[in-house]
Amino acid sequence: DIVMTQSPDSLAVSLGERATINCKSSQSILTRSKNKNYLSWYQQKSGHPPRLLISWASTRESGVPDRFSGGGSGTEFTLTIGSLQAEDVAIYFCQQYYSTPYTFGQGTKVEIK
Amino acid sequence: QVVLQESGPGLVKPSETLTLNCSVSGVSIASGGHYWSWIRQQPGQRPEWIGYIYYTGATGYKPSLMGRVSMSVDTSTNQFSLRLTSVTATDTAVYFCAGALGATGRFDPWGQGTLVTVSS
Numbered sequence: 379d380i381v382m383t384q385s386p387d388s389l390a391v392s393l394g395e396r397a398t399i400n401c402k403s404s405q406s407i408l409t410r411s412k413n414k415n416y417l418s419w420y421q422q423k424s425g426h427p428p429r430l431l432i433s434w435a436s437t438r439e440s441g442v443p444d445r446f447s448g449g450g451s452g453t454e455f456t457l458t459i460g461s462l463q464a465e466d467v468a469i470y471f472c473q474q475y476y477s478t479p480y481t482f483g484q485g486t487k488v489e490i491k
Numbered sequence: 492q493v494v495l496q497e498s499g500p501g502l503v504k505p506s507e508t509l510t511l512n513c514s515v516s517g518v519s520i521a522s523g524g525h526y527w528s529w530i531r532q533q534p535g536q537r538p539e540w541i542g543y544i545y546y547t548g549a550t551g552y553k554p555s556l557m558g559r560v561s562m563s564v565d566t567s568t569n570q571f572s573l574r575l576t577s578v579t580a581t582d583t584a585v586y587f588c589a590g591a592l593g594a595t596g597r598f599d600p601w602g603q604g605t606l607v608t609v610s611s
Contacts, residue, residue, distance in 0.1 A: 418597055427587050427601035428538060439599065471537060475596025479553040480540040 380404050380474050384483035390491040397459040399486045401472035406452045409476070416476035419448055419457045422485075423468045431470075432457065464490060493517040493525075495588050495602035503582075503609050509575040513588030513602060514568075520546045521566040526595040529562065529573045531584040532604075538587070543595055544571055551595070578609045 381404040391397040407416045415435035420428035430439050432448040435455055445460040459466055467490060472483040499511035511529070518525065529541040542552035544562040552560050556575070564571040575582060585606050589598040 416594065416596070420598075427589075427604050428598070429601075430597070430599035433593075433597050433599075473538075473596070473598075475591075475594050478540075478551050478596070479555075480596035482537040482539075484537050 379479055380407065380477060380481050382472055382474055382481050382483040384470075384472060384486050386486060387484070388487040388489065390489045391459075391462045392491045393464065394461050395491075397462050397466075397488055399457045399470055399472075399488075401450075401455040401457070401483050403453045403455075403474055403476075407474045407476035408452050415451050415455070416474055417448075417450075417455050418473045418475065419446075420471045420473060420482075421466075421468045422471065428471060459488070462488070462490070493590055493600050495590065495600060497586060497588050497602045497605040499586075499605060499607070501606055501608060503578055503607060504611050505579055505609055506577055509573070509578050509582065509607055509609075511573045511586055511588075511605065511607070512570050513572070514570050515590070516569070518590075519566070520564060520569050520571065522546075524592055526591045527562075527564070527571045528589045528591060528596075528598060530587045530589055530598065530601075531582075532587065533584045539584075540596070541573065541575075543591070580609050583607065583609045 385400045417435040419432040422428040436448045469485045526543045528543040532538045561574045585604040587604045589601045
């Protein structure tokens with residue numbers, strides 16, 4: 379199985395400041411033939427299902443604010459919240475869909491400082 | 492807009508079989524395109540992918556659950572189902588159904604989830 383590891387486990391950021399979450403995969407999740415990274419980022423608020431924010435490592439989904447951005451390739455990825463808003467308080471998960479079983483990171487809890 | 496809704500018992504006894512259904516609206520399962528997955532999440536833990544099914548009945552399961560898990564699809568009712576046998580307390584979780592389009596593991600949308608507790 380591909381192991382997904384996020385850092386940090388939690389972070390507290392002031393409103394309007396930048397938040398950055400890291401995600402590492404135990405093997406490359408880049409398909410060279412298609413030049414695509416099979417990585418998604420999800421936001422999960424308490425009592426709700428995860429919401430897909432970004433797929434293919436950097437493609438923002440429809441309706442997702444542009445303060446959310448994804449980057450990285452191969453085995454190292456980042457999710458950046460450019461200017462943290464109160465409604466961004468949540469747990470964020472990365473997930474690989476390069477190969478089954480699809481696996482998630484352990485999550486990063488984002489709070490307001 | 493594709494909407495998914497899970498249904499099934501909230502309490503299952505140890506050693507018995509957990510069965511959940513997912514109703515899909517907004518798209519016909521038979522139209523193809525989407526892969527349909529079950530994902531579970533224990534309290535405070537990361538989500539765990541259980542498996543997927545396509546409208547043809549083709550499936551893919553998490554290897555550690557193979558032998559206990561099966562999925563089925565009913566295109567006439569636009570539903571798909573999860574069956575997990577010989578459950579134990581470690582199967583207690585919120586179970587989500589989810590669709591995937593464009594790639595089998597790119598999960599969007601998700602159902603709201605249903606809590607299943609395994610207890611006597």
